[in-house]
Amino acid sequence: MSTTTAPTPSPVAAHGNPARTGAAMALASMTCVQLGLAVSVGLIDDLGTAGVAWLRLAWAGVLLLVLVRPRPSSFTRSSLTACVALGTVTAGVTLLFMAAVERLPLGTASALEFLGPLGVAIARGRGAARLWALAAAAGVLLLTEPWHGTADPVGVAYALAAAGCWAGYILLTQKVGDEVSGLQGLAVSMPVAGVVATLVAGPAAISALTPELLVVGLGLALLLPVIPFALELVALRRLTTAAFGTLMSLEPAIALTVGLVFLHQVPGWAPVAGIGLVVLAGIGAERTGARHEPAVVPSR
Numbered sequence: 001m002s003t004t005t006a007p008t009p010s011p012v013a014a015h016g017n018p019a020r021t022g023a024a025m026a027l028a029s030m031t032c033v034q035l036g037l038a039v040s041v042g043l044i045d046d047l048g049t050a051g052v053a054w055l056r057l058a059w060a061g062v063l064l065l066v067l068v069r070p071r072p073s074s075f076t077r078s079s080l081t082a083c084v085a086l087g088t089v090t091a092g093v094t095l096l097f098m099a100a101v102e103r104l105p106l107g108t109a110s111a112l113e114f115l116g117p118l119g120v121a122i123a124r125g126r127g128a129a130r131l132w133a134l135a136a137a138a139g140v141l142l143l144t145e146p147w148h149g150t151a152d153p154v155g156v157a158y159a160l161a162a163a164g165c166w167a168g169y170i171l172l173t174q175k176v177g178d179e180v181s182g183l184q185g186l187a188v189s190m191p192v193a194g195v196v197a198t199l200v201a202g203p204a205a206i207s208a209l210t211p212e213l214l215v216v217g218l219g220l221a222l223l224l225p226v227i228p229f230a231l232e233l234v235a236l237r238r239l240t241t242a243a244f245g246t247l248m249s250l251e252p253a254i255a256l257t258v259g260l261v262f263l264h265q266v267p268g269w270a271p272v273a274g275i276g277l278v279v280l281a282g283i284g285a286e287r288t289g290a291r292h293e294p295a296v297v298p299s300r
Helices: 011-015 018-041 044-068 077-101 106-113 115-124 128-144 153-179 184-206 211-235 241-247 250-263 269-288
Strands: none
Touching: 018 044, 018 077, 018 106, 018 211, 018 241, 018 250, 018 269, 044 077, 044 184, 044 211, 077 106, 077 153, 077 184, 077 211, 106 115, 106 128, 106 153, 106 250, 115 128, 115 153, 115 241, 128 241, 128 250, 128 269, 153 184, 153 211, 153 241, 184 211, 241 269, 250 269
């Protein structure tokens, strides 16, 4: 007697449109990031840029370690190494970007930092995916307006260094998300980021802490980085790195909007045109960026 095995439903059929879901998560993450950065700018006078970055990362590491409680049995040597590397670049992108924001408008710093995910999108993309990345690059140029030559060169250097860390963050986040179930990988990488930030910026910032700043830092850590980084980890299980990198082009546009509303940084016509291009590129990435094979997380 023969038996017939029912076909396994495709990822799209079982879970809806993975690209659309991943894009929505990425958009929510970017919004949290920019709101968190806008709030962080207000704390710079109290703690300095490095101190604000340290406070966020330190609280985030404690929160994830306590809430998720990662199990050693969930990690292989390879996945644990990836988590440590992810924590290191996470600290790098956070500290370097805060240093850039101290010297550049929020939208400009975000646009320069976007060169990291843009590089991933171009390197990993094929066909239409690469075209969307190039459209996003044109939009970022309009957002940044480098031809004016008014940007602080030290701020630009910090933003470009943050871009390199961000590229590593995207690649490592997808690797960790594929190899470690749930948020356990993030619960290891974020404490590592907190330790790195403490070594770099903690000693200078601890003396300036007050009970009020500690409470504000706790709330800020949830807004940035706990919620957005968790969303990005899950989003990269559904999207290719090329599509994710292109979607990140929306972040400078969100940063420009947040800078306008909360920091009163008024853009000209070129940045507004740049927003149109990056939004178009983001829509294209959302429609074409699903991973062809579902991410496989080993069961432990």
